[in-house]
Amino acid sequence: KAGVTQTPRYLIKTRGQQVTLSCSPISGHRSVSWYQQTPGQGLQFLFEYFSETQRNKGNFPGRFSGRQFSNSRSEMNVSTLELGDSALYLCASAIAGTRTDTQYFGPGTRLTVL
Amino acid sequence: GIQVEQSPPDLILQEGANSTLRCNFSDSVNNLQWFHQNPWGQLINLFYIPSGTKQNGRLSATTVATERYSLLYISSSQTTDSGVYFCAVARRADKLIFGTGTRLQVFP
Numbered sequence A: 001k002a003g004v005t006q007t008p009r010y011l012i013k014t015r016g017q018q019v020t021l022s023c024s025p026i027s028g029h030r031s032v033s034w035y036q037q038t039p040g041q042g043l044q045f046l047f048e049y050f051s052e053t054q055r056n057k058g059n060f061p062g063r064f065s066g067r068q069f070s071n072s073r074s075e076m077n078v079s080t081l082e083l084g085d086s087a088l089y090l091c092a093s094a095i096a097g098t099r100t101d102t103q104y105f106g107p108g109t110r111l112t113v114l
Numbered sequence B: 001g002i003q004v005e006q007s008p009p010d011l012i013l014q015e016g017a018n019s020t021l022r023c024n025f026s027d028s029v030n031n032l033q034w035f036h037q038n039p040w041g042q043l044i045n046l047f048y049i050p051s052g053t054k055q056n057g058r059l060s061a062t063t064v065a066t067e068r069y070s071l072l073y074i075s076s077s078q079t080t081d082s083g084v085y086f087c088a089v090a091r092r093a094d095k096l097i098f099g100t101g102t103r104l105q106v107f108p
Helices: none
Strands: A006-007 A010-013 A020-022 A031-038 A040-049 A055-058 A063-069 A074-078 A087-094 A111-112 B003-009 B010-014 B020-027 B029-036 B044-047 B052-056 B059-064 B067-072 B083-090 B101-107
Touching: A006 A087, A006 B059, A010 A020, A020 A087, A020 A111, A031 A074, A040 A063, A040 A074, A055 A063, A074 A087, B003 B083, B010 B020, B020 B029, B020 B083, B020 B101, B029 B067, B044 B059, B067 B083
Parallel strands: A010 A111, B010 B101
Antiparallel strands: A006 A020, A020 A074, A031 A040, A031 A087, A040 A055, A063 A074, A087 A111, B003 B020, B020 B067, B029 B044, B029 B083, B052 B059, B059 B067, B083 B101
16 A cells, blocks of 8 residues: 655745645545644644544644545645744544544655745 | 653664663543654654553553553664654544654664
């Protein structure tokens, strides 16, 4: 089985722009979660989608949004980029996202905001 | 929310040495996972271990849920073990909360 894929792998944007990141989960997995990793804040949960519905949300401003498509692929969008949004964005997939599920992570998208 | 603390924050070893990484959490959890993040940023799931003991090759993990801690053992370490080890916990189907990690460097 192919693993979790994320595109693009690297991205450079300027303040005020918006960005869309994509995540394709492992085939058969219906849960997709997004995390932001920065040196200062560590790994923080952004949101989780299951069957096209947002099921869980972290403490991030409304500039961060996401969606999931019927094929379980997910996108996250960050509008009005700020310097502090520079981070590694990781996507994880799980079969159903229940408490017993193992999460499998993609390679990440490294976003730099100038 | 649940607090997750990992120790030590940094660990430097020579190849062949053994090590123990610790994860303390502040509340009962239903989900506990150990991850290894390689130098390129890829997070690899090592263990799903909300309780009990598991072994996978040179790695093993033990979680004592009643005392709210988990241990990851690495035996006969290799340079490829270098990276950051994270413990992550969750209650029910809630979001995973990650610890701050232990950065391991293994030198030949």
